[in-house]
Every structure is written in structure tokens, then in C-alpha cells.
Amino acid sequence: MRIKLLYNTDVEALKKVLDMKGVPFDPEAMMDHVVYMFEIEDCSRVTTHQLVRHRVASYDQESQRFSAATKEGVVTPPSIQTNEAASRAYEEALQTVYSAYEKMVTAGVPKEDARYILPTAIKTKLVMTINARSLMHIVWQRTALQAQWEIRELATSLRDLAREATPELWTKIMER
């Protein structure tokens, strides 16, 4: 998985306005105004299904209607990777699914219909724009030990990038 911060609101510009008006900088009050745009690459659709449940954000995701799927582009959970029998079953299932996908596309079925057979393990790419308040909610919810490993990894990276870019807003966040 690869995550990149494409831009974020310039907190200094906000501070300048507050200074001009004689209003003290309050991170809590600025959380709705500081926005981040991220590129997220090569996480599974399992994880993006979990991510988009956080609705106060804007998402645009790579479409499977038009781009071809390949067997190499799947995420394999560590619990399967480290289990020989499970790993074999996973690989066999992928072979069967992708073989059927390719046969359907070759037979003239549009990609948008052939994709119905694809696994949710498939890797995807998306851009997400989100304000600090919503991002902090994701971080709280999805870095918890109860969260699944892949979205924990994603939420941790989002938090680290946001904290590096706008430390003023993230000092109040307690580490889990």
C-alpha cells in the first residue's frame, strides 16, 4: 500500500486571519477548515469498502468498469500468506476466478459485467479529500486494536502524514 498527501490547507494562512481579527488559534475550532487530499494506492477493495463508510469525505476511485483486472493485483492477508494450506486454496481460487474473468472478456462480455466475479482482495487506487475532524474520527476508529490489519495500516499512515503536515492540529491526539 502506498499513500501520498497531495495537498493540505495552509494552517499559517488561517492563523494570519485569526491574528488579524485578534482571535486566538484554537486547533479544535480549525478542524473543519483544514483539509487534506490523499492518493491511496494498492489497498484492497475490502479496505476501501470500510473506508467509504466514513461519509464526510470525498472519494474518487479507480473504476473496474473500464480497467482490466489482473491476478497479480490482489492483496493477500498475512494470515493466509503464513498458512501453507490456506495459501494454496487462495491461489487456486484466484486462478479459477481470473481464468473465468478472462474467458468472459474474451467472449465479449463488457469488463463492467465480467467484474462481478472478481474478489474484493483486488488492489485499487483512489483519491480522498477530507477535513481534519473527519480524519481524526477515522484515526480513532480505525487504529483501534479491534480494527482489521489493513485499514489499521491505512489509518496509521494517514495520521502520520497529516500530523507531519499540520502538527498544530494533531498534538491533542492521544496515541493509541
Place this chain on the structure above:
Amino acid sequence: MKVSLVWSSPKPEMTIAVAMRRCYSTKVIEDIEAELEKKGPEYWKFLLAKCLQDKSLDVLEHYTMSLLVEGANEVEVSRLVRRFPYIHATHLKETDWLFSVNARTLVELWKDSEGKSFAESVVAELDRKKVSPLFNELAFGDVIHAH
């Protein structure tokens, strides 16, 4: 009511184009950005016109801005934020506010009788600061305006 731009997404039209291309490309983001830089503003304009005409306004949400709004009373602001929940407004002092809004909401404000006057002030400020000229022309010019 006086509206001043505090900050906006860098290269707004390119940002919207990146979001559009993300949906239909398997490339990594650096390649999408390089492709868009190479094709230049005419291509961004083509993509923008397409998203506005198709009413695929979700991609506009990636273009965001913060505004200083002076001389607005609480009743006016409350009416606006109740009608447009994606406007974020923080009271600074007296009749001064900090607003954050995205370009999709700006288009929706423009089309709404109660939001139009505020949207016009924002677009005039964007024009004054020469921010997103292609977007302003396409979204708030005669063609889309009439639409």
C-alpha cells in the same frame, strides 16, 4: 457582506482533472499528474466541461477553499449553513466568520436562490485573485449558468 479568499487548493483545475482521471486510469498518481501537465490547461478545461455537463460534480469536491466573511449576521449565516450543510462556518468576532467550502457546494449555491448572492461574492473574489479562471468561466459563465 465582504468575502476575502484566505486559501484555496493549489492548481484547482488540475486537482479536479486528477480526480477525474483517477477514476479511469490504472496509472500511479505521479504518471497521471505528468500526463495532465503535458496535455495542459486546454485538456483540463475539456475534462471540467465534461464533468459539469454530465453533472458529475463529485470531482469538484476536491477543490476546497477557506474564506474570511465580514459583515454577515448570525441569521444570514445560520440560514446558509442549514441549507448547505457542507459549508463550515466558524464565528470569529462580531459579524466576522471563517468559512470553508468546496467547489461543488459553490456550484450548488450559485444555482440556489438563497445561495446565489453569497456564491456571486465568492466567484467575484476568485476572479479578482485570478484563482481557477477556467473553472469560473465554465461553471459560472453564460453556458453553464443558463443550463
